[in-house]
Amino acid sequence: MKGQFNQVGSILKLILRRDRLRISLWVLGFWVVTILTAVAFEDLYPTDSDRQEIAVTMENPAITALIGKGYGLDNYTEGAMMAHQMLAFTLLFVAVMSVLLVIRHTRSEEEEGRVELIRALPTGRLANLAATIVVMVITYFVLAILIGFSLFALGIDSMDLNGSLLYGIAMGVTGIFFAATTALCAQLSETSRGAIGLSFLIVGVSYLIRAVGDVSNETLSWLSPFGWVLASEVYVNNYWWTIGLTLVVSLVILFFAFYLNSIRDLGAGFLPTRGGKRHASAFTKNQLGLTIRLQKTSIISWAVVLFVFGATYGSVLGDTDTYFAEIEMMKEVMAIQDGIPMSLQFVTMVSSIMAVLSTIPVIMSLNKLKKEEKRNRTEQVLATAMSRIKFLGSYLITSLLVSLIMLGSSAVGLALAGAQTMDEETASFMELMNAVMVYLPAVWLMVGVAAVFIGLGRLNGVTYAYLGFVFVVIYFGGVLQFSDTVKNLSPFEHIPAIPVDDFQFWILFSLTIIAVVLMMIGLVFYRRRDIKG
Amino acid sequence: MSVLKARGLTKHFGKVKALNGVDLEVNEGEVYGFIGPNGAGKSTTIRILLGILKATSGEAQIFGKDVWEDAVDIHKRIAYVPGDVNLWSNLTGGEIIDYFTKMRGAEVDLKRKEALIERFQLDPTKKCGTYSKGNRQKVALVSAFAADADLYILDEPTSGLDPLMERIFQETITELKEEGKSVLLSSHILSEVEKLCDTVGIIRDGEMIESGSLKELRHLTRTILYVETKQKIALDDLEGIHNAVVNGLSYEFQVDTERLDDVMKHISQSGVIKIESAPPTLEDLFMRHYEGEVGGVQS
Ligand SMILES: Nc1ncnc2c1ncn2[C@@H]1O[C@H](COP(=O)(O)OP(=O)(O)O)[C@@H](O)[C@H]1O
Numbered sequence: 001m002k003g004q005f006n007q008v009g010s011i012l013k014l015i016l017r018r019d020r021l022r023i024s025l026w027v028l029g030f031w032v033v034t035i036l037t038a039v040a041f042e043d044l045y046p047t048d049s050d051r052q053e054i055a056v057t058m059e060n061p062a063i064t065a066l067i068g069k070g071y072g073l074d075n076y077t078e079g080a081m082m083a084h085q086m087l088a089f090t091l092l093f094v095a096v097m098s099v100l101l102v103i104r105h106t107r108s109e110e111e112e113g114r115v116e117l118i119r120a121l122p123t124g125r126l127a128n129l130a131a132t133i134v135v136m137v138i139t140y141f142v143l144a145i146l147i148g149f150s151l152f153a154l155g156i157d158s159m160d161l162n163g164s165l166l167y168g169i170a171m172g173v174t175g176i177f178f179a180a181t182t183a184l185c186a187q188l189s190e191t192s193r194g195a196i197g198l199s200f201l202i203v204g205v206s207y208l209i210r211a212v213g214d215v216s217n218e219t220l221s222w223l224s225p226f227g228w229v230l231a232s233e234v235y236v237n238n239y240w241w242t243i244g245l246t247l248v249v250s251l252v253i254l255f256f257a258f259y260l261n262s263i264r265d266l267g268a269g270f271l272p273t274r275g276g277k278r279h280a281s282a283f284t285k286n287q288l289g290l291t292i293r294l295q296k297t298s299i300i301s302w303a304v305v306l307f308v309f310g311a312t313y314g315s316v317l318g319d320t321d322t323y324f325a326e327i328e329m330m331k332e333v334m335a336i337q338d339g340i341p342m343s344l345q346f347v348t349m350v351s352s353i354m355a356v357l358s359t360i361p362v363i364m365s366l367n368k369l370k371k372e373e374k375r376n377r378t379e380q381v382l383a384t385a386m387s388r389i390k391f392l393g394s395y396l397i398t399s400l401l402v403s404l405i406m407l408g409s410s411a412v413g414l415a416l417a418g419a420q421t422m423d424e425e426t427a428s429f430m431e432l433m434n435a436v437m438v439y440l441p442a443v444w445l446m447v448g449v450a451a452v453f454i455g456l457g458r459l460n461g462v463t464y465a466y467l468g469f470v471f472v473v474i475y476f477g478g479v480l481q482f483s484d485t486v487k488n489l490s491p492f493e494h495i496p497a498i499p500v501d502d503f504q505f506w507i508l509f510s511l512t513i514i515a516v517v518l519m520m521i522g523l524v525f526y527r528r529r530d531i532k533g
Numbered sequence: 534m535s536v537l538k539a540r541g542l543t544k545h546f547g548k549v550k551a552l553n554g555v556d557l558e559v560n561e562g563e564v565y566g567f568i569g570p571n572g573a574g575k576s577t578t579i580r581i582l583l584g585i586l587k588a589t590s591g592e593a594q595i596f597g598k599d600v601w602e603d604a605v606d607i608h609k610r611i612a613y614v615p616g617d618v619n620l621w622s623n624l625t626g627g628e629i630i631d632y633f634t635k636m637r638g639a640e641v642d643l644k645r646k647e648a649l650i651e652r653f654q655l656d657p658t659k660k661c662g663t664y665s666k667g668n669r670q671k672v673a674l675v676s677a678f679a680a681d682a683d684l685y686i687l688d689e690p691t692s693g694l695d696p697l698m699e700r701i702f703q704e705t706i707t708e709l710k711e712e713g714k715s716v717l718l719s720s721h722i723l724s725e726v727e728k729l730c731d732t733v734g735i736i737r738d739g740e741m742i743e744s745g746s747l748k749e750l751r752h753l754t755r756t757i758l759y760v761e762t763k764q765k766i767a768l769d770d771l772e773g774i775h776n777a778v779v780n781g782l783s784y785e786f787q788v789d790t791e792r793l794d795d796v797m798k799h800i801s802q803s804g805v806i807k808i809e810s811a812p813p814t815l816e817d818l819f820m821r822h823y824e825g826e827v828g829g830v831q832s
């Protein structure tokens with residue numbers, strides 16, 4: 001076969017033309033967050049002893065599972081702090097970027113029939129995949145260099161050029177690695193949804209393996225690409241070879257992806273697909289049933305993932321318990337309220353994080369309506385005897401149902417594992433369940449916000465941006481020391497941190513009322529606006 | 534001389550046997566009508582010819598080159614339009630036409646492009662997200678016709694066009710034919726390709742059931758006539774009349790196209806008040822084909 005890579009350049013230009021803004025925003029986002037955090041750390045923890053103090057609190061299993069193992073904790077420089085508190089989390093988002101962008105330009109394009117148009121031109125069989133990968137590599141090269149030199153340019157002592165470049169390149173290489181795994185998934189699954197699901201599964205499992213490995217068994221972490229990249233010990237020992245290792249493995253995976261692409265038919269995959277049903281079941285004949293049916297697979301997958309997440313962190317809680325039992329002096333250092341075990345503080349922290357994660361599928365479920373509209377399917381439905389209120393309503397009910405399922409499975413995962421490993425006196429199964437479930441009103445409020453933007457019919461991205469903000473406040477609220485005004489903007493901050501705080505009915509009630517009002521506003525807007533195709 | 538030649542193409546998708554030994558030949562300067570009902574295997578055949586599906590067995594060549602091995606070389610000289618065109622929603626039609634031209638490795642011929650845009654009444658400055666199906670199809674058609682190809686492969690290209698545009702499409706094809714280009718045009722409507730095609734191939738359930746020049750296939754087609762006369766027509770005396778429905782002095786029946794002349798002479802004697810005719814349809818053709826099989830009197 002000749003000219004497999006013919007016209008990579010032209011396709012590359014086409015991709016850049018389409019996505020120059022999208023890609024720039026991603027890169028800009030990473031740059032802003034990374035640089036701002038570095039600056040904030042310098043501000044908030046100006047002296048060695050400030051940093052050393054926080055280093056002590058960081059040295060526990062729950063934190064390790066969440067953000068990765070700390071290196072150089074005994075000499076917690078700004079650099080060590082950046083690499084410890086920011087890098088793992090940033091890498092996770094880099095992986096997400098890779099999944100979304102690579103699928104967008106491979107399997108989605110194929111599914112939409114646009115690769116067929118391109119392939120009928122004198123372009124090589126592998127040119128589209130190659131162009132996508134080249135775009136990713138260029139993007140990550142720019143990102144790595146930008147982050148590397150910018151961090152160095154801050155002029156912080158412990159952040160030298162070598163370490164800063166390694167920090168940037170660690171991000172870039174992680175991006176390339178997950179671009180490679182995603183490229184492979186894009187060959188395996190016939191649908192873009194399937195490919196995205198599979199790719200995210202790989203990202204999630206990689207992160208979990210690292211979490212469990214970092215806490216209990218270091219060898220296990222070496223099974224995860226996150227483990228490799230973080231083992232470069234940026235700003236502490238700067239081991240470049242782990243970056244090399246990640247690159248080599250990425251190349252092998254890429255090679256395999258290209259091979260599979262070259263032997264398969266356009267539009268085909270390697271995973272079996274199930275045939276559909278001939279008749280609609282009674283359940284799917286009403287709108288609510290149909291909405292749920294359409295989302296079934298994604299609901300189940302998310303529920304399983306969240307259960308596993310919950311269980312993973314739940315099992316770490318036990319370690320935290322033991323850990324703090326051994327180090328009594330910790331309490332003094334942290335000067336916490338009397339009588340409340342440290343591990344319970346972590347229960348509340350993990351619960352809030354689980355709650356935010358559980359919100360993602362809930363918002364996605366409601367925003368499916370937006371996608372239906374884009375694909376012109378809404379038109380067809382509304383042309384039948386379906387009222388708009390009923391239509392959006394059925395999506396709202398579905399997403400509320402999804403909120404129960406998602407929080408429920410996170411909670412059960414956390415509580416099952418937590419109750420197993422923790423001291424019965426510290427926290428019972430029900431207490432752990434409640435710690436997560438209490439976030440329901442906050443999740444509903446997020447649904448309300450999403451409903452308003454669906455009602456408006458534009459700016460849907462704001463909902464995700466708001467969710468991102470909520471996440472940052474919870475995740476970095478402690479270290480970045482946000483002001484109360486900022487924190488109060490997040491509904492999650494108002495939820496009582498059970499079991500440390502008491503149950504506060506009126507707060508939960510008020511949040512629920514706000515959520516309902518927002519949903520109503522969404523419905524009213526939706527009834528008034530044009531349906532766009 | 535043939536520009537496209539396929540022998541015994543089969544294609545299986547898992548258990549589905551989409552093609553079952555398809556033969557196809559398009560000669561230079563010829564417009565070939567590739568006709569069959571939905572799901573017959575037209576698109577599958579075309580995708581194999583484009584080298585984007587690999588045939589399970591059989592072989593196909595375009596310009597004497599293997600369609601799978603030499604796809605890139607072949608594609609430099611062909612242009613393709615699918616029936617269902619999807620484009621990038623945040624690019625304009627004009628941009629897409631230029632990108633496609635560049636991917637052919639050719640320079641954009643502004644005059645030709647503008648002329649085609651004018652002709653198909655396309656607004657090239659609109660983003661594709663706002664185009665209707667017909668307009669997306671026009672983008673694909675303009676970019677195909679803007680290419681200086683030797684073979685045009687068009688898979689139900691007029692499915693989203695209005696009758697006016699369809700006429701313009703037919704004019705364009707006629708011009709290409711005059712320039713000596715070859716065209717493979719698929720359709721599920723017989724009358725649509727009849728005006729344009731020199732040769733037709735009919736596919737059904739993944740098998741070619743007929744192929745040849747339209748003249749050769751004439752014997753297969755029937756014209757439907759609706760007639761009102763002053764006097765009674767003696768239909769029984771006539772050969773080649775089928776499915777006649779008589780209602781007083783109005784008649785509806787099918788005539789074997791080859792006997793049309795005799796029949797017209799005959800009924801004109803009865804004082805025609807009104808006469809309408811409908812072209813033969815694909816369905817009629819299939820009926821004939823199967824009648825023929827059952828009766829075993831196929832010529
Ligand atoms: N990717 C595929 N997987 C399974 N079956 C397919 C696939 N593509 C086409 N088919 C089947 O092959 C047959 C021919 O389809 P197609 O070539 O698209 O028909 P046409 O273009 O003549 O309408 C149909 O029965 C269709 O269902």
Ligand SMILES: [Mg+2]
Pocket residue numbers: 572575576577616688689
């Ligand atoms: Mg077709």
